[in-house]
Amino acid sequence: MAKLPPGFRFHPTDVELIMYYLKRKIMGKKILFEAISELNIYKFSPSDLPDKCCYKSKDLEWYFFCPSERKYASGFRMNRTTETGFWKITGRDRRVLYDEKFVGSVKTLVFHQGKAPRGLRTDWVIHEYRFEDKDMAVAGFSLVPF
């Protein structure tokens, strides 16, 4: 990826993330600009994730595509545990509208160190982007230190 000129940044809206990046990824279409890295984020500690992102900037936000893994083959619960802790859903989903139509949703998850249901809350937050309400094989994530 070519370096961006000064002042230019990757600051996508929810709609751009869902309707362009995530939709194209799910459909297997090319994305010309490598701003979002493909990575199983649950294999890493939150603090190791920034270095794994292909898009380098001084912004404290990083974007990833991540394969969705079920906790049990038969169920819908996602496996969000990592080696050192787990990502816990916080608050309600945010619905994303485009042209007055529902196009996706955003979950907020906070990293907790240790084992569920206990664990020590940290300042690491991810937003999980889903295309429509379908159970897709890939979700989009943005990571921020709270």
Place this chain on the structure above:
Amino acid sequence: MAKLPPGFRFHPTDVELIMYYLKRKIMGKKILFEAISELNIYKFSPSDLPDKCCYKSKDLEWYFFCPSERKYASGFRMNRTTETGFWKITGRDRRVLYDEKFVGSVKTLVFHQGKAPRGLRTDWVIHEYRFEDKDMAVAGFSLVPF
């Protein structure tokens, strides 16, 4: 200027505006990316300015370089009147530091319709960027509808 890919925006910091864009402009150096239009902003109503900006986006912020005009040849007061009103300084200057050094300052001005000192306050705001504290021939501006 080539169209930016989805999610990429011109969101410069104070330091980038002063140390890259404004400094290069003052020094007569080339700026490869036309994100900032050169324009005498005092010749227009605020609502006509967005169309004059070369950088098109959905962001409600526009950037300009503007020649500085003195009110009186002998003095330092700037002439900030337009045909339909005037830009009035609001609040104190914001000092911009880079590597702990003072590199410039930012003034906030609000557009008032009518004649000074009266006039009807509007929601149009500009931020005037100055390189160091020198009396340069060009200032940088960002325009926002409040």
